[in-house]
Amino acid sequence: MSQSPFRRFIIILTLAWLALFVLAPHFLVVLTSVMTPDAEHLAVWPVTLDAYARIWEPLYADVFWQSLALSAKATLICLLLGYPFAYIVAKMSPAWRAFMMFLMIIPFWTNSLIRTYAIKLLLGNKGLFNWVLEAIGVIDAPIQMIYTEFAVVFGLTYILLPFMALPLISSFDKLDKDLIEAGHDLGAGFWQRFYHIVLPLTMPGVVAGCLIVFLPAMGMFYVADLLGGAKNLLLGNIIKNQFLVVRDWPFGSAFSVTLIVIMGLMLWLYYAANKKVQRMGGLDDQNL
Amino acid sequence: MTRIFKTGFLGLIFLYLYLPILVLVVNSFNESKYGYDWKGFSWRWYEKLWNNDALMDAFGNSLLIACLSATAATVIGALMALAIYRYKFPLKKTAGSLLFVVMMSPDIVLAITFLVIFIALGIQLGFWSLLIAHITFCLPFVVITVYAQLKGFDDNLLEAAQDLGASESRIFRLIILPIILPAIISGWLLSFTLSLDDVIISSFVTGPGFEILPIRVFSMVKVGISPEVNVLATVLLVISLTLVTVVTLLMKRKTEA
Numbered sequence: 408m409s410q411s412p413f414r415r416f417i418i419i420l421t422l423a424w425l426a427l428f429v430l431a432p433h434f435l436v437v438l439t440s441v442m443t444p445d446a447e448h449l450a451v452w453p454v455t456l457d458a459y460a461r462i463w464e465p466l467y468a469d470v471f472w473q474s475l476a477l478s479a480k481a482t483l484i485c486l487l488l489g490y491p492f493a494y495i496v497a498k499m500s501p502a503w504r505a506f507m508m509f510l511m512i513i514p515f516w517t518n519s520l521i522r523t524y525a526i527k528l529l530l531g532n533k534g535l536f537n538w539v540l541e542a543i544g545v546i547d548a549p550i551q552m553i554y555t556e557f558a559v560v561f562g563l564t565y566i567l568l569p570f571m572a573l574p575l576i577s578s579f580d581k582l583d584k585d586l587i588e589a590g591h592d593l594g595a596g597f598w599q600r601f602y603h604i605v606l607p608l609t610m611p612g613v614v615a616g617c618l619i620v621f622l623p624a625m626g627m628f629y630v631a632d633l634l635g636g637a638k639n640l641l642l643g644n645i646i647k648n649q650f651l652v653v654r655d656w657p658f659g660s661a662f663s664v665t666l667i668v669i670m671g672l673m674l675w676l677y678y679a680a681n682k683k684v685q686r687m688g689g690l691d692d693q694n695l
Numbered sequence: 696m697t698r699i700f701k702t703g704f705l706g707l708i709f710l711y712l713y714l715p716i717l718v719l720v721v722n723s724f725n726e727s728k729y730g731y732d733w734k735g736f737s738w739r740w741y742e743k744l745w746n747n748d749a750l751m752d753a754f755g756n757s758l759l760i761a762c763l764s765a766t767a768a769t770v771i772g773a774l775m776a777l778a779i780y781r782y783k784f785p786l787k788k789t790a791g792s793l794l795f796v797v798m799m800s801p802d803i804v805l806a807i808t809f810l811v812i813f814i815a816l817g818i819q820l821g822f823w824s825l826l827i828a829h830i831t832f833c834l835p836f837v838v839i840t841v842y843a844q845l846k847g848f849d850d851n852l853l854e855a856a857q858d859l860g861a862s863e864s865r866i867f868r869l870i871i872l873p874i875i876l877p878a879i880i881s882g883w884l885l886s887f888t889l890s891l892d893d894v895i896i897s898s899f900v901t902g903p904g905f906e907i908l909p910i911r912v913f914s915m916v917k918v919g920i921s922p923e924v925n926v927l928a929t930v931l932l933v934i935s936l937t938l939v940t941v942v943t944l945l946m947k948r949k950t951e952a
Contacts, residue, residue: 509943525719629895
């Protein structure tokens with residue numbers, strides 16, 4: 408095949424765009440994370456590991472663990488809600504299933520910041536939940552729901568639930584029904600079939616769902632800002648403050664690099680789960 | 696599981712997903728500023744939104760960025776998908792991994808990578824930085840959609856065209872483009888949504904000269920309840936519902952034809 412100009416153009420476009428706006432920026436962030444903060448030039452030489460050392464200072468380590476815990480809670484709730492949901496939806500007729508997915512995606516079309524604000528209307532002291540609880544006489548005075556960790560987890564779960572449900576539905580779709588029937592014929596009960604067949608074979612969906620819920624959850628600073636009050640609840644809040652307020656870029660970058668490392672570990676876990684399922688004779692690895 | 700349990704469970708999930716939006720929509724018509732004491736139906740906040748220049752400007756800017764970045768991402772993404780599908784070239788695997796990185800990276804990580812590169816390249820934060828960032832984070836979704844469509848069709852068509860002497864760009868225009876058209880439409884819509892929805896990346900790469908919706912809304916709702924935001928949410932919802940319905944109908948007619 409001759410090197411047509413069109414061909415050369417699209418190859419160069421592809422490589423140049425990705426090099427300039429993906430590869431170089433990531434490299435620069437890693438570089439920034441080992442530089443010295445500077446008020447005027449943001450980051451200067453010499454190379455130092457100070458930023459990484461500071462992550463372990465109690466103040467930041469606390470937020471870091473708190474952020475991990477909040478994201479983990481949100482991820483777990485998404486999984487507990489999303490798994491049965493995906494199971495029920497995947498078993499429906501194609502038309503119903505399409506309709507259910509449509510319903511699930513519609514809220515996604517409204518800006519997530521606006522939806523987060525909507526939760527404020529539910530959880531506020533004058534919000535819908537308190538109003539209903541008072542009206543039916545369960546409580547006398549409003550319960551503090553907004554500006555608590557509960558509110559943040561509620562919001563994260565709300566924004567991220569569709570991201571958990573979609574990969575789960577696709578992995579239930581691929582589940583070979585014959586295997587379950589075989590289990591049934593061999594005398595396995597419901598829980599046995601679930602534990603030995605359904606759960607392992609849908610594991611890639613579970614891991615994929617957790618991956619695309621857990622990591623973004625840590626970064627969603629606007630959810631913590633609006634629902635958790637002005638506290639540093641999530642890693643995203645620290646990173647945002649270091650970059651946009653305090654202007655300590657190396658420190659903010661060090662946190663991001665840590666996040667990238669966690670992502671790498673989780674991806675590795677995903678591939679391991681997928682490989683295991685393939686060995687068990689399950690699915691192909693087209694879950695992502 | 697019994698039928699009632701299943702229906703109840705689905706109902707609860709959808710209640711969870713729709714209740715906040717419903718509260719917004721209902722409140723957008725409430726005469727009173729604070730909901731829950733319904734003071735009667737009113738278009739008052741719609742008028743207020745219409746006259747809120749700062750918010751309307753930000754809304755317009757967001758729509759502009761969403762349209763432009765969706766269009767550019769669709770064009771560039773479709774070409775990238777074609778390059779990756781059809782040609783062998785050095786670093787092809789790397790290109791694929793980089794797209795994967797963009798797709799998987801949390802927004803906050805992408806946000807700072809964009810900020811750092813724009814500062815390093817001396818690109819002023821504002822319109823252009825937003826546009827480039829939005830195009831880039833939409834790209835992998837377009838590439839995947841188009842690539843999947845390319846994979847599903849007969850390679851012989853391309854070879855036949857080549858043997859008959861068609862140039863690469865002609866093959867693209869006359870054969871590939873019509874085939875990937877549905878993927879192009881859904882890629883565009885997905886990019887448009889992603890761009891309108893983005894809060895995190897935009898708040899990092901925007902500058903004072905060009906305000907877009909999330910930044911404006913964020914500063915409005917931080918202080919308290921803002922009825923104009925209820926209206927804005929309702930308007931956005933109506934726009935997107937119309938879009939989705941039109942597209943669904945169009946696609947349906949296309950597959951039936």
